[in-house]
Amino acid sequence: MMTDAATLAPVQPRRRALALSGWDTGVGHALMILVSLVCVFPIYWMIVTSLRPENAIFSTRLWPDAASLDNYAxxxxxxxxxxxxxxxxxxxxxxxxxxxxxxxxxxxxxxxxxxxxxxxxxxxxxxxxxxxxxxxxxxxxxxxxxxxxxxxxxxxxxxxxxxxxxxxxxxxxxxxxxxxxxxxxxxxxxxxxxxxxxxxxxxxxxxxxxxxxxxxxxxxxxxxxxxxxxxxxxxxxxxxxxxxxxxxxxxxxxxxxxxxxxxxxxxxxxxxxxxxxxxxxxxxxxxx
Amino acid sequence: MRLGHLHLDPTMTDFAAEPHPPRMLRRMTRARRFRRQLVPYLYLLPAVACFVIWIYEPLAQAFVLSFQQWNLLPTAPKTWVGLDNYRNIFDLPKFWQALGNTWYYLVGLLPLAVLLPLVIALFTQDLPPRSRNLYRALIFVPMIVPPVVAAAVWRWLLDPSHGILNLGLQGLGTKPIGFLSDPDLALWTITFITGWKLIGFATLILSAANAAIDESLVEAARLDGASKWEIIRDIRLPLLSPTLMLLILMVVLLGAQWSFSYIHVLTEGGPLGSTTNIYYLLWQFGFGSLSVGWSSASAVILFVGFGLLAAALFALKAKVTFHDD
Missing domain, CATH: 1.10.3720.10 (MetI-like)
Known part of the structure; x- marks a missing residue:
């Protein structure tokens, strides 16, 4: 009993089992970053486009150079x-x-x-x-x-x-x-x-x-x-x-x-x- | 607090133990009992009235209207036409096209809203909690964004001449792609947008179910020399199957319905009816061509069809959920 409790109590053993698969963790991160980008980029692009002045509306730069609220107005x-x-x-x-x-x-x-x-x-x-x-x-x-x-x-x-x-x-x-x-x-x-x-x-x-x-x-x-x-x-x-x-x-x-x-x-x-x-x-x- | 009274008579709830002459007591109790029996219904009244007025009575009315011919104008007469509406609809190629499209929407949604989230959930279970929480927060964003906003944004991203996605693809050497104007592509584009909204939600549902799996089972299998794939196939997937069924059930029963906003905002059912599903056809019949009878008849067909489908899926789910033990 005692040994069971001792191995179960700390988080250590689980951690080790997980750490075994460093490659998997890498794949997991890559996958999540990709999916996160697909999910969030459209919203980001919406906000960026809304802040562009009219003459730069078709710009493909990822960051608005000159923010303007003209579109909102x-x-x-x-x-x-x-x-x-x-x-x-x-x-x-x-x-x-x-x-x-x-x-x-x-x-x-x-x-x-x-x-x-x-x-x-x-x-x-x-x-x-x-x-x-x-x-x-x-x-x-x-x-x-x-x-x-x-x-x-x-x-x-x-x-x-x-x-x-x-x-x-x-x-x-x-x-x-x-x-x-x-x-x-x-x-x-x-x-x-x-x-x-x-x-x-x-x-x-x-x-x-x-x-x-x-x-x-x-x-x-x-x-x-x-x-x-x-x-x-x-x-x-x-x-x-x-x-x-x-x-x-x-x-x-x-x-x-x-x-x-x-x-x-x-x-x-x-x-x-x-x-x-x-x-x-x-x-x-x-x-x- | 007078908690001490509790032990005196634990069964006593409503009747205060006050002395009454027997006859009066009987009358009192009858009136009281009636009032007491009425009380639950009074609490239910607002909700039940709402459902009767806005769902169940209209459902019956749609059924009656499906046997009539009418153009929605209050002054125009309603003519009883029997089964003509149904016969006409079944003769209509457009109806079969919409039915087929509904099927494609559902089939197309499953990989995006069930399969991909399953893969993500299985691959990301070992990520450290902090980054996992960040990913969770990010992939859930599409779910809460208004559907019309999602439609507008994707329209912008996919615009053939200026959309960044199309420009990016052109940078890779393709011609401008009419994601929403090509009859072969438009339906899949809308399916993708519908799925895009659901990925995060489905992933979180499956991750939660996956995290709830007893790790000792997995540990035991690992000690027995089971490979990662074997653990997924023999332990995780069977234990996840009730959740998977629930997700599939939701996607199948509601998927075509969710795409309505995207269809209406992005293609209005076109080009050439290629994105019209059964829900959108109802809308076109009813408020496009003002043929109440046709719209109601297809509504009845839709309701009965999806009711049967729901019953079948629930039966299947009950079977699968047996694994849960």
Missing amino acids: YALRAVPMQRMLVNTFIVSAAVTAVQLLSGILAGYAFARWRFRGSAILFGAVALTWLVPLQVVMIPNYLLVARLGMIDTLGALILPHIASAFAIMLLAQSMRSFPTEVVEAARMDGGNHWQILWQVIVPNLRGTLASLAILIFITTWNEYFWPLLLTRSPENSVVQIGLQMFISSEGTQWGPLMAASTMASLPILLIYLVLQRQVISSFMKSGLR
């Missing part, structure tokens, strides 16, 4: 970029808030009670991911039209009031919440509503934060639903704004890259600050 003038960025922020923040709220409520119901139809309802929630938006787009469009909400920000939020992933993740983390704590709070006379908001939710801050990041980024990046609904630039989101630079014949690369940079800047900033949390929340989510 042009992009902001050509389409109501600021307004679109604000719109996108409003929609993303609102969707994040309501999806967390509906997820907390539904997750609590599934985690706390066994009620008639609970299994069926849970299945119905889980199966929503099997229905692509393209399949229900026409009825959804008609509904928005009936509500008179075409070309409004509200219509961009409404279908996203609930998400299967938020509900399932929260139900799961609430199920693993220690029952003794909940029972103790009940003994203190707390009702379900109070227990949910005063005991459970504060303890799930981490889960809720990573869920919020995920929902915000996903909503910020959404393209299909706004494409269906927006008519005027003032009421649309930044992803639609980008498209305006492309569809006009003869793409203006400088302004397009400036607009693209602006459209991804909030996301990239979140990523820069909360990189670990972003990665882990995306991994938890599967791909949606």
Whole structure:
């Protein structure tokens, strides 16, 4: 026993086994550097191009010699970029808030009670991911039209009031919440509503934060639903704004890259600050 | 805290032990029980209402619309045409082309979004943690970038006359390549962009699964004289297979859907319909040519087809996951 523990305890033996394959490590580094370049260079090139003055836009130098913000100024003038960025922020923040709220409520119901139809309802929630938006787009469009909400920000939020992933993740983390704590709070006379908001939710801050990041980024990046609904630039989101630079014949690369940079800047900033949390929340989510 | 009360009656949850006259108690409990039974449904109401209104009811509506002919104008009449929409779609070469393209998208995505990440995950398990974290952070960037931005950037990189990638290739002696305008290339270009967004994500998923493998198994095999390749084939791959299946499942079920943004921004389904997949065809039917019936009929076909595919893949996954023990 003692010898086993002694060989297992330090990191040394493993290290040695790994060090055996120095060649492999070299190959690993080379592979990762190559893949990293493929993944990051396009984004780098976007930013570099956006900073080039107009007469140097086709330059292939890897570094901008004279940085200029002309492309940004042009992009902001050509389409109501600021307004679109604000719109996108409003929609993303609102969707994040309501999806967390509906997820907390539904997750609590599934985690706390066994009620008639609970299994069926849970299945119905889980199966929503099997229905692509393209399949229900026409009825959804008609509904928005009936509500008179075409070309409004509200219509961009409404279908996203609930998400299967938020509900399932929260139900799961609430199920693993220690029952003794909940029972103790009940003994203190707390009702379900109070227990949910005063005991459970504060303890799930981490889960809720990573869920919020995920929902915000996903909503910020959404393209299909706004494409269906927006008519005027003032009421649309930044992803639609980008498209305006492309569809006009003869793409203006400088302004397009400036607009693209602006459209991804909030996301990239979140990523820069909360990189670990972003990665882990995306991994938890599967791909949606 | 009054935790001490707990031992008095651990089963007591909702009913406060207050004395009541029996009849009143019965009435109270019935009303209470009803209210108590109602509570879970109230908590579920926002979510369920959202799904009914925006997913399940529209799904039923799409099914009904698939038997009708209509052009999306509120004033125009809806005509019942039975199975005509389905018959017409099946007679349409464009439909079969889109179906074939959907298949190519899926097949093309698998090497990029599953195979390459698997190789990377296996090759990089021994890298020191610090550099591994840096690589992780870098290769994950495409995943969070907005799809429209990804489309715009790749359009710029691949531009035949000024894109740096095309210029680089021309430096090597090729002619300008119309990555997005050549009917033979455009679909693969879009598949590549879709895969580019997923490489980092898939690699991290597989790396995590790989790191979770019990090292003592590997160590034991090594002591038994197993080669590196044998360890991968006989230990790592079988233990990774549930994760691999999950990834394949996601790529197959969602892959064609993700490419929608790139198709719409980059090629609008062209040239010559070569990049139109089934999702994009739905969009063209519905909002391009305003034929609601055709769009809904293809939506139903798509939904049923992918539903069957999902069921088959889940069954397969259940079989494979058995290895997990």
